[in-house]
Structure formats: structure tokens, C-alpha cells
Amino acid sequence: MSLSKSKYCRGITCPKMLWLDVNNPEVGTEINNEAVFENGKKAGELAKKLFGENIDIPFSEDLSLMLDKTNEVIENNENAIITEASFCFDNNFCSVDILKKKGNSYEIYEVKSSTKVKDIYIEDISYQYYVLTKLEMNVEKACVVYINSFYERNGDLDLNSLFNIEDVTEIAKSKYYEIEKNINSLNNILSNKKEPNNPISKNCISPYECPYFAYCTSSLEKPNIFDLKRLRSTSKFKLFNEGIVSLPDLKNSGIEEKVRVELGYKDKKEDLINKESIKGFLNTLSYPLYFLDFETFQEVIPSLDKQRPYEQVPFQYSLHYIENDELKHKEFLAYPGVDPRRTLAEKLCEDIPMDVCSLAYNMNFEKSVIKRLANIYPDLKKHLMNIHDNMKDLMVPFYNMDYYNGKMAGSYSIKYVLPALFPDDPDLDYHNLEEVHNGSEAMNAYFMMQDLSGKELDSLRNNLLKYCKLDTYAMVKILEKLKEVE
Numbered sequence: 377m378s379l380s381k382s383k384y385c386r387g388i389t390c391p392k393m394l395w396l397d398v399n400n401p402e403v404g405t406e407i408n409n410e411a412v413f414e415n416g417k418k419a420g421e422l423a424k425k426l427f428g429e430n431i432d433i434p435f436s437e438d439l440s441l442m443l444d445k446t447n448e449v450i451e452n453n454e455n456a457i458i459t460e461a462s463f464c465f466d467n468n469f470c471s472v473d474i475l476k477k478k479g480n481s482y483e484i485y486e487v488k489s490s491t492k493v494k495d496i497y498i499e500d501i502s503y504q505y506y507v508l509t510k511l512e513m514n515v516e517k518a519c520v521v522y523i524n525s526f527y528e529r530n531g532d533l534d535l536n537s538l539f540n541i542e543d544v545t546e547i548a549k550s551k552y553y554e555i556e557k558n559i560n561s562l563n564n565i566l567s568n569k570k571e572p573n574n575p576i577s578k579n580c581i582s583p584y585e586c587p588y589f590a591y592c593t594s595s596l597e598k599p600n601i602f603d604l605k606r607l608r609s610t611s612k613f614k615l616f617n618e619g620i621v622s623l624p625d626l627k628n629s630g631i632e633e634k635v636r637v638e639l640g641y642k643d644k645k646e647d648l649i650n651k652e653s654i655k656g657f658l659n660t661l662s663y664p665l666y667f668l669d670f671e672t673f674q675e676v677i678p679s680l681d682k683q684r685p686y687e688q689v690p691f692q693y694s695l696h697y698i699e700n701d702e703l704k705h706k707e708f709l710a711y712p713g714v715d716p717r718r719t720l721a722e723k724l725c726e727d728i729p730m731d732v733c734s735l736a737y738n739m740n741f742e743k744s745v746i747k748r749l750a751n752i753y754p755d756l757k758k759h760l761m762n763i764h765d766n767m768k769d770l771m772v773p774f775y776n777m778d779y780y781n782g783k784m785a786g787s788y789s790i791k792y793v794l795p796a797l798f799p800d801d802p803d804l805d806y807h808n809l810e811e812v813h814n815g816s817e818a819m820n821a822y823f824m825m826q827d828l829s830g831k832e833l834d835s836l837r838n839n840l841l842k843y844c845k846l847d848t849y850a851m852v853k854i855l856e857k858l859k860e861v862e
């Protein structure tokens with residue numbers, strides 16, 4: 377069998393991607409899609425319950441077993457909901473997430489864990505519609521089932537509110553001949569021994585991050601516009617299409633000033649320092665000064681009341697503060713298995729008094745978490761919004777390039793800024809931490825704690841605390857560095 381729905385979607389995105397998947401996957405780099413995959417699995421399992429009792433076609437490496445089982449179920453049931461029903465027409469295989477059989481008519485449903493219907497999902501279900509129609513099945517409806525981002529859990533999950541269903545039957549019908557043409561063309565490409573020569577384009581990053589980007593750009597002069605951090609991807613591909621590739625090509629291209637600085641300071645040893653602007657930023661701060669950082673988790677299927685899909689749910693914070701010239705520290709880390717938010721919100725109000733100045737690095741994140749807590753707990757709203765309103769962003773001087781050096785490589789992320797400012801300080805090196813080195817590892821560690829006890833639990837908890845503490849300690853040290861230039 378030469379094509380499946382995922383191969384078809386990759387092939388129409390870029391034929392070369394499909395060809396490399398089949399003929400030379402070793403040249404690709406690993407893309408971590410684990411979270412997307414897990415969310416898809418969870419949403420898929422739950423969406424099956426939307427339609428009531430169903431018959432599942434078990435997955436098998438031997439696709440003919442899935443086809444036979446599907447046939448058997450269809451033949452023996454006048455009406456049925458079948459999950460993973462599998463079909464093949466002329467070597468074009470597809471498994472339908474949810475198939476509704478009503479006598480001689482069918483409805484097909486493709487389930488996605490995304491919160492919107494992307495164009496590629498319509499291509500996906502249109503391919504399924506094509507395969508089933510070719511098999512002379514009467515497909516009355518083709519729909520995409522996706523997550524309603526506005527759903528807020530309240531008690532038991534309300535599946536009809538959690539999922540949105542969009543009917544795309546007419547679009548699927550209209551694509552019938554286009555799909556036939558695409559299938560023929562992809563089959564020709566796959567039967568060819570020669571690698572296709574598709575140019576790089578925005579398809580290299582959307583709808584999938586292509587694993588072959590390094591391979592496909594390996595012949596470009598280094599460094600090139602794709603190495604710039606301050607340039608949006610859309611601008612990079614636009615420039616690329618205009619023939620602007622190497623860094624010298626960028627001259628007179630009308631790109632932003634910030635990219636010029638990034639270019640100019642790429643190999644320079646000295647720092648770029650705008651004293652007046654840094655002074656201006658420091659003058660906005662007042663003491664006692666609090667440095668706050670949250671760790672959060674996200675779930676596609678909300679497990680807590682008043683939680684929305686993919687909402688950032690805080691479970692931990694670290695808080696350094698400078699009071700009377702003395703550096704102090706407080707922290708909070710919830711135990712898993714309980715809703716961490718109320719206790720965290722109360723503790724935060726205890727730890728940060730009203731009307732004090734606080735700092736976060738990329739404060740939009742911390743502010744959005746606090747604002748959501750304030751909406752969930754009206755009795756704490758006044759205090760929480762006071763913290764929210766008095767927060768300043770330590771990222772600003774770096775975002776504005778008021779303090780910049782080449783080691784930041786164009787980035788203003790703390791993960792670049794910190795080692796650029798303190799290259800030889802082992803106490804400020806995230807690599808020296810154990811088990812937890814970044815936000816996604818922190819989220820996984822929080823969930824893992826649920827299955828641990830005793831020393832193992834203590835050790836992981838300790839490592840989580842150390843990680844978050846380093847986030848705020850790093851902010852303290854970065855502020856010290858800014859003060860040195862005053």
C-alpha cells in the first residue's frame with residue numbers, strides 16, 4: 377500500500393518530505409512531537425464516547441487484518457459506530473477515526489486535539505472521503521471534531537461542550553478530482569528513485585515542522601537568514617524567495633533595526649550597552665523588590681473544575697525578594713493529585729504584600745496566570761490584581777537590545793541571556809541541575825510525583841524546587857548586572 381492519510385498530507389505539503397520519509401529518513405533530525413501525540417491520543421479516545429457505544433477495529437501492523445475486520449463489522453451491523461474503520465482503494469489506505477454507519481449511508485469524523493480546524497485537517501478528511509467514495513460508499517457527512525478552547529470544566533466532563541464539530545462535507549466533495557490528481561502525482565514521485573527538488577518554503581515549518589530542514593538548507597552559505605533569531609519565519613521565507621539568503625545579502629533589504637544589531641554584534645567581543653535606557657528601566661523599580669516565576673502544566677482534557685483545555689495551571693512558584701538590601705527566598709510546590717491553584721493563590725498573597733514592585737522575566741506569562749487565578753477566586757482578586765498591576769518585566773532591556781552581546785545570538789530568552797552574561801558561573805548553569813532543566817521537564821516531573829513516595833518523591837520534589845529557584849535567582853543576578861552599568 378503506497379499511501380495513507382498521513383503520507384498523503386505530508387506529500388501534499390511537500391513531495392520531497394514524503395519521498396525522504398520513504399527513501400532516506402536518516403537524513404532527518406528528530407522532532408519532539410510527544411506532547412502533540414499524547415494530546416491527540418487523549419482527545420481521540422474521549423471523542424469516541426461522543427457517539428455512544430462503538431466497535432473498535434484493533435490496530436495491526438498487518439493492515440489487511442484491519443480491512444477484513446472492518447468488512448466483517450460493516451456486513452454484520454445495519455447501524456454502528458465504528459472506530460478506526462479501515463479502507464483501501466487502489467493502494468490508498470485510510471483508517472477513519474469515527475465512522476457512523478446508518479444502513480447504506482456513512483458519516484466520517486476526524487478527531488483533532490487542536491482548538492481550530494486547520495487546512496491540513498480538511499485535506500486529511502477529504503482524502504478519506506475520496507477513498508470511501510471510490511469504494512462506492514455513500515458518505516453523507518465528513519466532519520472534523522476538535523477542541524473547544526472556551527470550554528470550562530464544571531463537575532463531570534461535558535463532551536458535547538468540550539468538542540466542536542465542523543461539517544466540511546461540501547469542501548471534501550469539491551476536492552475529489554484534486555485529490556485524484558495529487559495521489560497520481562505523489563505515486564509518480566514515490567516510484568522515482570531520484571530525490572525530488574522541491575524548494576524550501578513556509579511549508580518547511582507549517583503545518584508540520586519538517587525534520588529535513590537542516591538537510592535541505594545544508595548547501596546554503598553559513599550563517600544565513602535562517603540563523604537569525606530576531607526575524608520572523610514568514611519574513612525569512614519572503615526574503616529567501618527574493619534571493620536574499622546570506623547575511624551580506626541583507627544590506628538594503630529594509631529589515632528591522634534589531635536584526636541589524638544582531639548582525640553587527642555577531643562576532644564582537646564587547647557588549648552593546650544603552651546606559652540611559654537601562655537607567656530608565658531601573659528607575660521604574662522600587663524596593664522591597666520581588667522576583668517571581670511560575671511553573672505550570674497544561675492538559676488538553678481539563679482534569680480540574682474551572683479549568684479550560686490547554687490552560688496554564690500553576691503548581692509551583694519561586695520568589696526571591698530583596699528587602700533592606702538582603703536577599704531572601706520563598707517558594708511553593710503543590711503535591712500532585714489535588715487542585716494546586718487555591719493554595720498557591722493564597723500563599724502568593726501571603727508572600728507578596730500589596731503595593732510592592734515585582735519582576736518577572738517575560739511577565740505576560742506570569743500576569744496571565746495571576747489574572748486567571750483572580751477570576752477563579754473573586755475573594756483574592758483584589759490582592760492578586762494588585763500583584764499583577766505592579767509587575768515589571770526584566771526581559772525589556774534585552775528585548776530592546778539595551779544590553780546585548782553576540783553570545784545572546786539575537787535571542788532575549790533567559791536561557792540565552794543568562795549564559796551570555798555569566799558564561800563561567802556553575803551556579804547559574806541549568807545543565808548542572810539534576811532531572812529538571814526546563815519547563816516541560818518540570819511539568820512532567822510534577823505529574824511523575826503522583827506515582828512516587830518516600831525518598832524518590834523527596835528527591836524529585838527537591839530537584840523541582842532547585843530548578844524553579846534558579847529561575848528567580850538568575851533574575852536577581854541579571855538585575856545586578858544591569859545595575860553595574862548605571
Ligand code: SF4
Nearest residue numbers: 390393580586589592
Ligand atoms: S525542509 Fe522543506 S523542502 Fe525540505 S523536505 Fe522539508 S518541507 Fe520539503
